[in-house]
Amino acid sequence: MRVIRACRELGIESIAVYSDADERSLHVALADQAVHIGPAAAAESYLSIDAVIAAAKSSGADAIHPGYGFLSENHDFAAACAAAGLTFIGPPAEVIATMGSKVAARELARKAGAPVVPGETPREQSDEAIADAARRVGFPVLLKPAEGGGGIGMKAVHDQAGVVSAIQQARREAQAAFADGTLYVERLIQRPRHIEFQILGDAHGHIVHLFERECSIQRRHQKVIEETPSTALTPALRQRMGDAAVAVARAAGYRNAGTIEFLLDPSTALGADGLDNAGFYFLEMNTRLQVEHPITEQVVGIDLVAAQIRIAAGEPLAWSQDQLSQRGHAIELRIYAEDPLQRYLPQAGPLLLYREPVMPGTRVDSGFVEGDEIGVHYDPLIAKLIAYGESRETARRRALAALRTFPILGLKTNAALLLELLEHPRFVSGDVDTHFLDSEAEMLRGRLAVEAPVEAHAIAGAIPGDTQAGPSPTVSDPWSTLRDTRL
Numbered sequence: 001m002r003v004i005r006a007c008r009e010l011g012i013e014s015i016a017v018y019s020d021a022d023e024r025s026l027h028v029a030l031a032d033q034a035v036h037i038g039p040a041a042a043a044e045s046y047l048s049i050d051a052v053i054a055a056a057k058s059s060g061a062d063a064i065h066p067g068y069g070f071l072s073e074n075h076d077f078a079a080a081c082a083a084a085g086l087t088f089i090g091p092p093a094e095v096i097a098t099m100g101s102k103v104a105a106r107e108l109a110r111k112a113g114a115p116v117v118p119g120e121t122p123r124e125q126s127d128e129a130i131a132d133a134a135r136r137v138g139f140p141v142l143l144k145p146a147e148g149g150g151g152i153g154m155k156a157v158h159d160q161a162g163v164v165s166a167i168q169q170a171r172r173e174a175q176a177a178f179a180d181g182t183l184y185v186e187r188l189i190q191r192p193r194h195i196e197f198q199i200l201g202d203a204h205g206h207i208v209h210l211f212e213r214e215c216s217i218q219r220r221h222q223k224v225i226e227e228t229p230s231t232a233l234t235p236a237l238r239q240r241m242g243d244a245a246v247a248v249a250r251a252a253g254y255r256n257a258g259t260i261e262f263l264l265d266p267s268t269a270l271g272a273d274g275l276d277n278a279g280f281y282f283l284e285m286n287t288r289l290q291v292e293h294p295i296t297e298q299v300v301g302i303d304l305v306a307a308q309i310r311i312a313a314g315e316p317l318a319w320s321q322d323q324l325s326q327r328g329h330a331i332e333l334r335i336y337a338e339d340p341l342q343r344y345l346p347q348a349g350p351l352l353l354y355r356e357p358v359m360p361g362t363r364v365d366s367g368f369v370e371g372d373e374i375g376v377h378y379d380p381l382i383a384k385l386i387a388y389g390e391s392r393e394t395a396r397r398r399a400l401a402a403l404r405t406f407p408i409l410g411l412k413t414n415a416a417l418l419l420e421l422l423e424h425p426r427f428v429s430g431d432v433d434t435h436f437l438d439s440e441a442e443m444l445r446g447r448l449a450v451e452a453p454v455e456a457h458a459i460a461g462a463i464p465g466d467t468q469a470g471p472s473p474t475v476s477d478p479w480s481t482l483r484d485t486r487l
Helices: 002-010 026-030 049-059 075-083 093-100 102-111 127-137 160-178 235-251 293-300 304-312 392-404 415-423 425-429 441-462
Strands: 015-019 033-038 141-145 155-157 183-187 193-201 207-219 222-228 256-264 280-286 329-336 362-366 381-389
Touching: 002 026, 002 304, 015 026, 015 049, 033 049, 049 075, 075 093, 093 102, 102 183, 102 235, 102 280, 127 141, 127 160, 127 183, 141 160, 155 160, 160 183, 193 235, 193 280, 193 304, 207 235, 207 293, 222 293, 222 415, 235 256, 235 280, 256 304, 293 304, 293 329, 293 362, 293 381, 329 392, 329 415, 362 392, 381 392, 392 415, 415 425, 415 441
Parallel strands: 015 033
Antiparallel strands: 141 155, 141 183, 193 207, 193 256, 207 222, 222 329, 256 280, 329 381, 362 381
C-alpha cells in the first residue's frame, strides 16, 4: 500500500502480485494491475523468485520494489531482476550478499572504522572451537548465526555450564531457518539501546544519513515501538554515529535505502561530553527499507519510497548532508493481532470493527479495512500508528489520543499493551533498553490481566446478535460500549 501510493504520486503505474490468501486484499484493489502468483504458502508465491519475475515480465513492468520482507534482502532475487532486465529498487545483489552475512558485514564495518562488539568467528565450527571462542571473549556472550536475522538462532550464554547445549541449539535453529549453521560469538552488552541510522546512497557516489531511530522496545528481537530522535543521543554522539553509518555504507558501495544498526552501551556512551567512541557498536545492516521508516519521513520531511524510486531511476540525491535536519519528534506503534498475555501468540479472525483515527499529527499505514480477515499465513501486523509533534511529549500524547480512538474488534491485539507502554514512567522519561519488556513484564501482565475482562465485554457488546451481553449496539454504533474503555 505504501509503495503503491508513492507510485501514484509520481505518475507511475503500479502492478501488485498476490497469493490465493490475498485475492481480496486492499493492495490488490488499489493497484493499477494485479497478478496472481500462487497459493497461500509463501514459499510457493511471495518467496518464489520465478513466480515474481514471471509476473513482472507478463505485465510489462520496468522495475520491482521488494517491500519490507520476503525477498527484499535476497541477493539471488536482486540478481534475477537484473538478469531479466528489470530494475531492482534496492542495492546491487553483491552488496546484499556482503551485508547479509553478519560475519562479512562486521569485518567490513571494522575496516571502515566503525566500532564493533568484541567477538570472534571461529574458522573451525566444532562445538569445542566455538566454546573456546566464548571463553576467550568472556562471559556473558551472545551466539549468533552468520546468516539471517530476526533473532532466530541467537542465544545468550552467561556461564561455561550452558555453552555447549546453547551452541547446538543455535546451530540447529540457524540451519533450519537459513540453511547455514555457521555461528560467531560476541560479548553480550548488558541492557543496550538499539539505535539505527537511515541511509540513502545514489549511483553517483553520494551517501547521506537521515539521522537515527530508536528501536529499543522489542519483544523477541522484534520491534514494538520506534521513535526519533532518540532520547539517548547528544549532538556530538549523534554526529559520530552518523559518520560511522555513512562510512560503513560507503565501504560497502551502497546504493538506495538501507539501515545501519548499532547497539548503544549507556554505561560508557552517556558521559558529560557524549564523545566516548566505545559507547556504540556496529550490529548489522538491513539492505532494504525498514517497516519503521515513516517516523524518519515525519521528522526529516523526505518521502523515502519516492527517493528509492528516483535513485533506482538513476537520479542523484536531491540533498547534501548539511541540508538535512531533524524537526520535531515522531513515534511509531506497531499494532499486531496477537495476545500479549499468551506470549504474544498471533491471532487470526475478522476485523468486525476497524476505524482508523483521523486527527492532527497522526498517520496510519495499514493494508486493511473493516470486514477484512487477518489470516494465518503471514505476519500479524495490522497497522502502524505514527504520531508527530513539535516535542516528544506532544508526540506521545498524540499517540495516546489516537490509540484510544482506534477501535479494533473481533480478535485480540496488543493495543492495550501499547497504551500501558506509552504511559509507563520509564518510557515517559526516555529510560528504555532492549530488555524493557522483559524487565517490566510482570507489572505489565498484571495490568493487562485486570483490563482483559473489560475488553472482552466491550467486544461482546459490539458484535451484533450476541445475546450474552444484554442489549447489543450495532457495529455502526460501538461507542455506547467503548466510551469509557481503553482498547
